[in-house]
Every structure is written in C-alpha cells, then in structure tokens.
Amino acid sequence: MKRVALLGMPNTGKSTLFNRLTGAHAKVGNWPGLTVELLSAKLLVGDQMVQLVDLPGIYDMHGFSDDEKVVTTFLSTQTTDLLVVLLNTSQLDRQLNFVHQVMQQDIPVLFVMNMVDEAQKLGIHVDAKGLSAQLGVPICLLSAKYGQGMEQLLPAMRQVLNATSPSRPFADDASHVEKAFAQCISVPSQASHALTESLDRVLLHPWFGLPIFFAVMLLVFQGVFAIGKPLQDATAWVLNEGRTLLLEPWMATWPPVIQGLLLDGLYNGLSTVASFVPLIVLFFVFMGIVEDTGYLSRAAYLMDALMSRFGLDGRSFVMLLMGFGCNVPALMGTRVIRSKGLRYLTMLVIPFSLCSARMQVFVFFIAALFTATQAPWVLFSLYVMSLLMAMLTSVLFKNRYVNNDAFILEMPPYRFPTARQIALRGWQEVRHFLHRASRFIVIGVLLVWVLTNFPIGVNAGSIDSWAGQMGQFMAPILSPLGISAELTIALIFGFVAKEIVIGSLAVIHGQEGQLLVDTITSHLSWIQAYSFMLFVLIYTPCVSTIATIRNETKSLWFTALSVVWPLCVAWCVSFVFFETATYFVRA
C-alpha cells in the first residue's frame, strides 16, 4: 500500500484536513524507530487504498527539536510516496524557506494552500496555476475547515501517485522559490483581520484582560453545569428504569450470585459512570470551542508574566487548561516545549489539573452534600485549589527544573468553529470514554464487587469482606482525614482511573441513582466529603497519566516523583483541612 504523509508548520490546519479526509476513523500507531505515536488512516484515492499519516507540525526540516527529529527520522526510514505539504495561505511570506526545504527532499510533493477563506478576507490573491508551473509542483487552493476547494485534492493526489516518472520540482536555489511566490501572490499592504483587532483591544486589555479571562472560564463551567446536570439526571433515570423494567424481570430466574455480579456489580457500576457522560462530553465541547477560537493563545499572553514567576511560561498555563479536559493529551502537548527543565516542570504540575474524570466525582459529592446555590462555588473552589497546588509544586521545584527556552508563540486570528468540528469533538469524547470503559472501568467495578462480596457468606461491603479488611488496614492512615472505610476502597480503585470512584461506591453500597445519593448523604458530613474531594483532586489522577509520564520522560525516577509527591501533598492538605474545619465546627 502506498503511503502519503501530511506535513506542515504548526497551526496550518493539518488535523482539520486529516479529519476532513478520513472522517473519524484515524488510528494511533507505533512506528519502528520512532519514539512517538502518529495518527494514521486508510484513504481511498481514486481506485487505490493508501495510508495517510499525520506528521507533527514543524518549523524547519533541519531543526533539532524532538518533533523535527521525528519527521526527519520518519522520512528517512519509512518509504513515503507523496508528501502533502500544508501552507497557511494568509502567511506565505514566512513559509518560503520551509517550502524550499521540502522541495529538496527526494519525495514527490503536493502543496495544499489552506485557509483560503481567511486569505480571501485579507484580500490576498493567489495565482495557483502560475505558481504550480513555475515550481513544478501541483498546488491545491482550499479551505479544510469549510470544505471549499476540497474536490481538487484527491484527483491531484492520484495524479502524483500514478505518475510513472514523477517530475522533479525546480528547487535548486531559494531565490527562484521566492521570485515565483512574489510573482504569483499579491498581498495588500494593509492586510489585517478587523474583527480580531477590535476583539483583542478588549480581551487583551492590560487591566481587564485577566478578569475577563477568569469570567469566561467561570461562565464555561457554569454553562456546563446548567445544561449538563438535567441531562445527567435524565440519563441516570433512564438507566435505572432499564434495570427495574427490563433486566431484573429477565434475570429473575438466574442464580443470585450471577444476578448480583451482573446487576449490582457490572450494571450499577457502569450505569453510574455512564450517567456522567453527557456532562463530560459537554465539558469537552465547551473547552474545544474555547480552544478553536484561538482564545487559549491569548490566555498564554495574559498569564505569561505571572507564570514566569513560578518558573513556568504561558504555554505551561495553556497545557494546564488543556489538562482540565484530560491530563494525558496535555502531557503529550508539552512536546512543543524545547527546554527539558520547563517541560519536566510542566509535566510535574499538569496532573494537578482537575480533569473531567475527577469532575465526575466532585459533581456527585457536591450534588449529594451541598445546596444548588452552593454547588457551583464549591466546584469553583476545587478548580482554584487545583491551580494553587500546581503553583506550589512549581515554586518548590523550579530551581531543580530550570526553564531556558525562548517564549515565542503564534497568535492566530479569532476563528469560529463549525458545527461539524464541534460534533466531531463530541463524538471523539464519547469514543474515548467507551475505550476507557472497556479497559479499566468494567474490570474495576467487577473487582470491587468481588472484594465487597467475598469471602462467601459475608454481608456485602461489611468489615468482614475483603474490601472491609483492606479499609481496616488503611484506617490508621486515612481516618485522620475523615475518610471512611468505604471511601478508602473507592480511593484505592481510583488510583487506576477516577471514573471507577463513583462506580465502586455504587457497587459497595449496592445502590445507584438517588438511593446511592441518599446513602452517601446520611453517612457523611460535608467536612468529610470535602476532605475526600481534596484527596481525590490532588493524588495520582490515573494509571494512564503515570504511563504517559513514563513514556514521555523515559525516567523511572521522575515517574516515581510524580506519583509520590502528589500523594504526600494530598494527605497533608486533606489532614489540615479536616482537622481545622472539625475544630471550628465544634467550637
């Protein structure tokens, strides 16, 4: 099968084009000799199936960064039949050197001039035919986001792939490339995005910029809550009805152990976790919209001065924000940071980001123990705690992991995500959840059921069960934090994945939905619950995070540090909170 690689500078719309071409069927895969995983998918070009690979975005073909090494290693070790090179049509002047470098590779090239919609708005005119003739390279002018001009791409790819003797580009000297672009591209002298300029005047204001940013974030969280909570309740109701109306009558004649395992173990556990899916998807969609508009680069600009005092920079802050969705992609996103010190420091603080899986736990406990007016503020306090812990860690470790990287970041114009992009993101989140569910959550909730129901004959979840004994064993460490035996079990399993925490509580108590909420309310004080939430917030997020840190750093020592340090902080913070709050309530 022939292989086609997508290449381009960062922010040229590579993933948008990749998604546009392949739908949502991409697979992440390992490549021999490469240290990172690359996205690839099968694509039908004319009458032949080809493999399309998405290479990391790079600025230079001869650079020394990790991403640049990945690209050069890939191109020298994997046979590639066609390089599809993306260019941002509205910023061609700064990409000419890259264009020249790409044309000197011994691989057939096809240029995709992307973002033609933005270029048109700026009044930029491109003579694609003339340029193509002068360079000896086929060129497609298109917008991957809106689909304009997409119909030329596959035929153009097919033509190059089927050519018996591919024509060599005329790329012997750089001045020829510059001359060709100068002749065929006309840029008006005063080209700027009017809307972006007026928005930036407000959103990047020296005094109001930061308050506006925090207000926007608060609004996003409030919005997720306001829309997501009713959806979550509805899902929980449907799943509960499904149990009582369908599953229970159907399984009535089955042996009690099997019934217990399937209904109280698997179904209760999974459905409690599943009821949170609408909330999580909504959260990712909202965060995705914020990301796609280009506001995150503005956040980096606004926060950099503050972050530099903690040994971090604006990009670290953006990664922390991304971590609010899921820590794993945020950790991988630190690859753009070239200073090892800064990259390690950022990776040490990202796991404190309150990810969506932890949000599930908090939403559940907050709904059970706080009033509806208190709820958003309690959740907000946890987000503040999350940032505080990250900053504390950063201050303590900044002299060990020193930042010596330059801070330079592209500031894209504001863009509005299309409905298609938003829907795709939502779908990818659902898929991601199903993937995790099949790996960790099913095994986790089943294991919890076994531990709480064995040895045979014990009352489910009682002190005599295996789980109860584990809880007893841990009691000296966790009871000073107000964390009960049941919650201890949940914490132990939460180490694997935070989605299991609520699922395992459902299994331990043998209840789901409103009944589970009522049981929790009658068992716990708000102080105990908040102490538990603090612990869940700060200690290890999940096994995937640890595996990612290990993968990205190849350092066992650093991985151990990133597990042990948060565990110690979690214990101290919960201890101080629980003892102080208890003291004041008594007084």
Add this chain to the structure above:
Amino acid sequence: MSNTFQPDTNATTLRTLEGLRVGESARIVALNVEADLSKRFSALGLRPGNWVRVLRSASLGGPMHLRIGTTELILRRHEARSIALAP
C-alpha cells in the same frame, strides 16, 4: 535570506526590539540568538529585512504582541532584547 549574525561589540548603541514602543514599527537587522532558535524565529517571520510592529505589551513585564506582515505573535521581552533593529 541569511540568518547569520555579527556579534555586536558595542551593543549599547544598538536599538533592540525590547525598546520599541507600542504602535511603532522598525526593520530587523540581526538576530543575536543561537542557530536553532534563529530558525524558529525566521519561520515565524522574525528575520533580518522584515518590518516588525508592536501592537501591545502585557502588564507586569509580560510578553509583547507583535505583527510582521500578516503574522501576529507574542514574544517575551527577554527574547526581544536579542533582536537588533535598524536605527
């Protein structure tokens, strides 16, 4: 386009991007940074011969918001100090 630079012996007389005020434009003459960073600067439009304009500057000594042609970017003052401008 050459990205090589001549280390300047009397750097005090040289105008750098850090000193450029909001709203002002100037032509870049040299990048006093190491080769790898110079490649990245060039790829984002910061290279000798180009005109750069300061759109705004973040408070508390934060980064500068720049425009070169149709590209906008943010750069810390520390890095801006190593970009020499035509007088």
